[in-house]
Amino acid sequence: MLHTLQHFFAPMPGHGAWYFEKLALGLLFMFAILGALQLAPRRARKGIIAFFTFLGGAYYAAEFFWPTNSATNQNFLTPYQDTVAGLASVVGSFAIGLGVISLLQNHTRQLARRRPGWGYSAIFLVFFLAMTVFGLMNAYSAKSTVIPAVPGFWARQDAHGLFQFLFVGGLTNLGSATFAMIAFYIASAAYRAFRIRSLEATLLMIAALIIMFGSVSFGTWLTHGIHPVLADGSENPWANLRIENIAQWLMLQVNTPAQRGILFGLTLGLLATSLRYWLSLERGAYFEKEL
């Protein structure tokens, strides 16, 4: 029994009985915390959450500000970084079931009520099942032949082959196809953005044209007559008007400062919001509700 469990949860060598003891203890501990949180009154629950939020933030703040050993660039808190980060993964792993339940609920409901697009839900459920089965078989019985009785193409397929067929052949390729569609969306969005309706749109279009021409050989050919060096060997000041130089000027002197300005604001916004959450200054879940 233990061997079967070990094979299922930890196919890697090196995990003994202690591994399962720790696993069971960890699960018990987590369920105890979740149960206590559920039983606690709403006011107390928020206090507990605020305390642990502060504790988590305080660890990272202390780790950052505590002086480090110059040789190792570490302080006494640094070695625990992985452990603290692992806690977030534990909470996340509990939520995976939530995602699966949400998916199955939505699609079975869609199918049962024959809502528009129910066929997609049926396809989803079939492939969800197939990926689960072949994914598990791929992990735990990679060498087994799935359909040995059928001759021809299928006879050569093992669990790994079928999993790869679904994952690489299906999911990865469909993802790439969706990504590729962005090219068409860029064209239609650019058409609307560059229509000359206002002074801003006109400036945008001119800037975009310069950047595009500055990036292609045809564009640089247009101004290749302006030589960067004069006959006497000195720099030609008119070379600044070469289209690639104007494009570079636009990117470095106009675009970059604007982006940095936005980033300054964003970083300060992030700092302020993080401080509000960390110190629980923003009372209640959201907005008006007071703690």
Added chain:
Amino acid sequence: MQHASENWWVSGLVILLSLIIVGKVLLAQRGRVPFIRRISGLNAIDEAVGRATEMGRPVMMVPGISGLDVVTLQALSIFSYIARAVARFGNKSIIPTIDPIVTGVAEETLQDAYADAGRPELYDSGDVRYLTGQQFAFASGVAGIIVREKVAASFLFGAFFAESLIFAEVGQQVGAIQVAGTTETNQIPFFIAACDYVIIGDEFYAASAYLSRDPTLLGSIVGQDYCKLLLLAIIFLGLIGVSLLNVPFLAHSSLFSHPLHWVVDLLKVK
């Protein structure tokens, strides 16, 4: 691995900025509520929700594609306000998610918003939909929802990456009013090209303060503005220092060059 000891000057600056923000929040909580300017993109929320209700079509809100972080929480707090407006109008909200943890928080947010608006019976657990953990599968899923449900208003707030244009263009194709805001500066031009209203930069973090008028949030926004002034002063100081060091007379004068070098070295990013 970065530590404060690598650059105490910058670390001290972070502490100073934090103190300014927290100080302003505490002052606002004690009754000194500041004024903040109008943000046109956020004024359009009620208009978009009202229009969706008139058309009998749902409102969609996408909280980006990152996990449960500060950016997503901020997006959900904006959606909390929007969902309340949607509930008041008696309409339906759809929130597709890419992360199971975000799904749970979004469900709570939507449920609370409908209850606060006095319409808890309108909340449907199927309105918060976990789609997938894959970026482009999520993009396809959201595009499918936009087209099938014919959403009339689409709110895109959070961290978006290459899929941003897919959401915005598909929304444009079905004629939805779209309001977007993201912390990813590279995606802002795509949203500007395809959406009706875009909130830029720190307006994303100011949105919840603007919508709720909560003193804590308003104080935080003013604190951020004071921090911006401080940063601008530092940039200006660096600019003057570097410029003066290029003046031969000052650069060779021991009286001026030493303090100027000290200031410029202090402000250099190491």
